[in-house]
Each structure stands twice: as structure tokens, then as C-alpha cells.
Amino acid sequence: MLGSEEAEFAEENLHKIEDIALKKLKKSIESFKITFDAKEESIRKELRASAKVNSKILSFKGRHKVECPACQSVATVIGKEIGASKIENGEYEVVVRRSVIPTEFDCIACGLKIRGYPQLVAAKIGDYYTRRTTYSPQDYYGLIDPSYLDPSEYYGEEFNNE
Numbered sequence: 749m750l751g752s753e754e755a756e757f758a759e760e761n762l763h764k765i766e767d768i769a770l771k772k773l774k775k776s777i778e779s780f781k782i783t784f785d786a787k788e789e790s791i792r793k794e795l796r797a798s799a800k801v802n803s804k805i806l807s808f809k810g811r812h813k814v815e816c817p818a819c820q821s822v823a824t825v826i827g828k829e830i831g832a833s834k835i836e837n838g839e840y841e842v843v844v845r846r847s848v849i850p851t852e853f854d855c856i857a858c859g860l861k862i863r864g865y866p867q868l869v870a871a872k873i874g875d876y877y878t879r880r881t882t883y884s885p886q887d888y889y890g891l892i893d894p895s896y897l898d899p900s901e902y903y904g905e906e907f908n909n910e
């Protein structure tokens with residue numbers, strides 16, 4: 749067990765570690781920004797354009813688009829799904845929504861990577877997002893249409909035969 753003095757000391761150090769981690773993060777964002785800004789404009793444009801296309805593709809694979817804190821290109825985050833799924837049954841598709849806590853950030857334009865939810869929050873890209881996945885009802889509920897398994901159809905026939 750920690751005495752109150754030790755606990756205080758531990759807490760103080762924890763804050764120091766957090767401070768160091770935050771300073772490191774800020775430095776890293778700053779250095780990626782400087783490197784990106786030093787490139788020729790035509791190259792920056794090209795990198796931004798391909799980052800935009802790439803992020804759109806990734807957004808269909810569970811990632812969420814955010815603005816890169818270093819180069820302002822379209823980048824993506826991904827994380828951990830939390831809470832219950834919200835399921836919406838349509839005639840042709842089943843939509844499943846789930847909240848995600850972002851824990852990983854990647855920008856392909858400038859190469860910046862950030863790991864960890866507190867780090868993402870510090871970089872102002874740590875908002876929860878909703879992952880939306882659509883399935884066909886057959887895929888979601890299995891390959892057999894449950895209406896074919898309704899036994900009342902058979903009972904109905906038997907009664908009609910009497």
C-alpha cells in the first residue's frame with residue numbers, strides 16, 4: 749500500500765510523464781509539418797490528392813476520416829468498438845452501427861502516426877465516431893431465410909385436409 753506521500757509522489761511523476769509525452773507529441777507533429785511544408789508545392793498537392801483518395805477507400809473499411817494535425821490532409825483513425833450495436837433492419841439491408849474510440853492515427857501524405865487514445869485527444873482528433881456496416885439480410889442472419897422455417901404453414905395444410 750502506498751502512503752499518502754508516496755501516492756502524491758507517484759501522481760506527480762505520472763503528470764510529468766504525461767507532460768513529456770505531450771511535449772514529444774507536439775514536437776513530432778511540428779517536425780512532420782516542417783518536413784511536409786518544405787516539399788515543393790506540386791508534390792504537396794499530389795500527396796494531398798492521393799491521401800484523400802486513400803482515406804475514402806479506408807473509410808469503407810472501418811476507418812474514420814479526420815484532418816491531419818500536421819499537414820491538414822485527409823487522414824484516418826481507427827480504434828476499438830465499444831457498447832452495444834444498433835441494428836436497423838431494412839428490406840434489402842441490415843445496418844449495424846457501433847461507437848468507436850479512436851486509438852490509431854495515420855496520415856499517408858506526411859507520414860505522421862499517432863498511437864494511443866490520450867495522444868489522439870491531445871492532438872484534437874480523439875472524438876468517438878460511429879462505424880456503420882451494411883450487410884444483406886442473408887449474410888447477417890445466416891443463409892437460410894427464417895420465413896421458410898415457419899412451421900405454421902405445415903399445420904395450416906393439415907387442417908385444410910380434414
Ligand SMILES: [Zn+2]
Nearest residue numbers: 816819855858
Ligand atoms: Zn499529415
